[in-house]
Amino acid sequence: MDHFMNPRNAGELDNPDGHSEVGSPQCGDAMTLDIKVDDDDRIADIKFMTFGCAGAIAAASALTEIAKGMTLEEAGGIKNSQIVEFLGGMPAEKYHCSVMGHDALSEAISNFITKRDATAAAFKEILDEVPTELRNILGDRTISIVHVHPGRVRISNVGTDRQKVAEILEKELQNRIGETVEVRIA
Amino acid sequence: MDHFMNPRNAGELDNPDGHSEVGSPQCGDAMTLDIKVDDDDRIADIKFMTFGCAGAIAAASALTEIAKGMTLEEAGGIKNSQIVEFLGGMPAEKYHCSVMGHDALSEAISNFITKRDATAAAFKEILDEVPTELRNILGDRTISIVHVHPGRVRISNVGTDRQKVAEILEKELQNRIGETVEVRIA
Amino acid sequence: MKVYLDNNATTRMAPEVLDAMMPFFNDQYGNPSSFHTFGSNLMEYIEKARQQVADLIGADPSEIFFTSGGTESDNTALFFGGETDPEKPGLITSVVEHPAVLKTARYLEQAGHPLGLVKVNSSGSIDLDSLEDLVSGKTGLVSIMKANNETGVIMQIKEAAEITHRAGALFHTDAVQAVGKIPVDVKAEEIDLLSLSAHKFHGPKGIGALYARKGIKLKPFMHGGHQEKGMRSGTYNIAGIVGLGKAAEMARNFISEEALITSALLEKLESGILKGCPGAVIVGTEAVRLPNTATVLFINVESEAILTLIDFAGISVSSGSACSTGSKDPSYVLTSMGISVADANTAIRFSLSMYTSNEEIDYVLQELPPIIEKLRKISPYA
């Protein structure tokens, strides 16, 4: 019950990497969930808001505590029963409330992945047809992608004019997906 | 309630002048009632027996107390409400129980009258066709009937051989109605 | 001295039962169906009572539905038992059932359910051949009471249930007079539906239960706020339910330990009456009877007159079943056993309980014979 009285991780994140808004078909209640994901694909921060019952609040609090620090893959594998266990049980008729939190996390991860895929796809497009300005700098080097995140891309093998390469790529990405994506060069 | 706890006039009479056996159509219970009637047509004695409820017993006790000493006419005019009043009230659903006693008295009076009528009819038959033996004694006198009772007839104007007249009449009545009827000569 | 021997009509509530109920008349007054803990905390008492009732009859708690008493349980059982399968409209019951069953059956008959009535033999037990003749593939429900309220005769429920099930029908028993007095086992006796009533075994009035075997498709009898899985709605009568549970718990002990005492007192009463009141006849002696019930015919002596005199002596008994109208029809239970109307009208029922004492029986045996003698003296039949 402490998770209901003093819910952990309630609130919203600025510029979340993944965001979800879900509703429970059972009761019509709703929840939003935000995640920040670090470059190791771990959940660095997580926050929820809910228009839901005490069970939903407690379950979301528990879930976010469990998920924090996990890799996305680990977090995606959290089972509903783990939440219930974490809370020390949940009445059967409140099961759907914990499911709502569970759904919210899945959706936020999906949202993160969708956004990451969009960034990756945009980046791949650029690499498939490298803009002349960039080709001139790179010569015959081929950029290696170290890591893609919806908001940042880490790359290597760009030669020495790192600053310029990053600038050009950031501009191209901004054009393609309409969001600022940071380009870091390893 | 005293009339139930200590019913008056419970029992039977030897050789009653009137007797009845009635049953209540409402409850299937039963009652018998006997009366003795004196020569003034008054109820000299009265007794009842019942297979009936407390109400029936009390009502019969009350009724017999009321009726005792009354003329038949008076007794025939007793209303059911008088019995109820005498007992100081009776629940509505027990009304039929007092009716049973009332019926028993009416029937006993009827029974008395039927028997008296039979005696009177028989006596009249004798007078209509006076037996020769009697005619010889009476000469041209006509017997006057003073009073008829099922068990006895009082007459006058028989001349001096009273003993003989009575004997003959008693024998004739016995023949006709099969019961001993006393003939008294005034 | 006051002697209460009308325990088949209703019983004294056990003080332990009242103690168990009291908190719910005082500060535990919440509604168990509430969301708040003040109310919902009470649900565990409801469930405990359900367990206690289930234990008394060998049922699972999920098979117990609380009702307002035996009458409601009987009505419910007949109403939905008689309507589960449109292909099986037939209803069968016995001629000696309580009006709660018999009148409901008559009502359903008028509503189009063919009604068959099982006869009883002269001992007062049902005629199983008559049941066998009546059941068919069109029979939906058979209802035979576990024990008769007037004679105390215990019916052959298991055999009746077997016959019923062979015909593919449901079996209900009105066990209002049996539960709490003798062992009842719904599983061993193959009972599908069973009615019981708390006030017949030292519980409160106005509460009872219907046992319905798991798997039976129930139809709600009381529509509303969805209590009792929607079967029987209405705000929980928690005090009553807890009282029923406590009474059920106590009855288990009674049946295993004290029923013999009651039974011995009944025997003493019966033999005392036979000795003290020449011509008295005990009804149903050839059948197995409840340990607490004897109906006696005081041949030629009208029962209401006896009741009145014995009541003056402080002894409460009854003639046949308590009836709220003033009408005095001869007991159909007795006449259906072949007893004449006149003799049926001489019947007095003595029904004992665990509170009946030896002294009370002595008192009855002292008071009764002169009463019978006195009434016999003014009976035109004797």
Place this chain on the structure above:
Amino acid sequence: MKVYLDNNATTRMAPEVLDAMMPFFNDQYGNPSSFHTFGSNLMEYIEKARQQVADLIGADPSEIFFTSGGTESDNTALFFGGETDPEKPGLITSVVEHPAVLKTARYLEQAGHPLGLVKVNSSGSIDLDSLEDLVSGKTGLVSIMKANNETGVIMQIKEAAEITHRAGALFHTDAVQAVGKIPVDVKAEEIDLLSLSAHKFHGPKGIGALYARKGIKLKPFMHGGHQEKGMRSGTYNIAGIVGLGKAAEMARNFISEEALITSALLEKLESGILKGCPGAVIVGTEAVRLPNTATVLFINVESEAILTLIDFAGISVSSGSACSTGSKDPSYVLTSMGISVADANTAIRFSLSMYTSNEEIDYVLQELPPIIEKLRKISPYA
């Protein structure tokens, strides 16, 4: 501090009521229908209670039938009211009725009775034009509640009864929430059938009554031992009946003297909430409401979360009607007034009683605003 503001679900039993009941749990345990005086002497207490109930609603005692509660009274009224005249199978009720009426109506609809549902307007009172449109010569019964359990809105019963009678139908009112709280007069309001329940006005649970106007042809709902003129059989729950009678007697005083106090406390609660919880909306303010009921929408804040937090603070309230299942459907009473599902899911019902104190209201007004604030902070809508 413990504060109970869920009196529309059930009430604390008055100590005076318990006192009145106690003898019947102890040595006055007889069956009033008995022949013996030990039992039959109790009938006068039944009749006294009948008089007390009759007096509370302006009826004649002969028009009062005891039942096991509001649900049974409602079921009874609809069942036989809907079946008196085969030429008039139609049934009409309103969309905001308690499930005891609404589900019974739905059941009867399936059984072949055409059902019409009267709408309510945004204030929560019934739309009389809608009733006017629905009634016809084929209507047998119209059932409109006297006061709604969730909103406390008092309906225009007299007007509805007049419309009903003009169409030649019977008029029933579920007055379970009204009786004992506001004056009800069956004659002045032209009511043919009325349901009431003791535990809603400090009486015991599991007992209620059905008023049926003299001259109405009744059909027995519970078949059995012929109690209540054969209308409602079953051994008298005498303690319950006496408790109902006493509660009725006390309620008459409450209505004439103390209802104003309750009403003032309610006003204080409402204005305190509006001040302390910005965005809160009171439901049904344009209608006349019960002096004890307020339903508040805490827009954007989910009601069950409020209930849980407020329960921790020791305050018992409810969201809509107490429901025994875990399901959380939005209140159909609120949505039928045009309130959105989302807003309906923010509703909290506060229901006071004569035992509610000023200190309790102060405590609620101290505890509630921070709870709402806290939940609003984590609401995605706010």
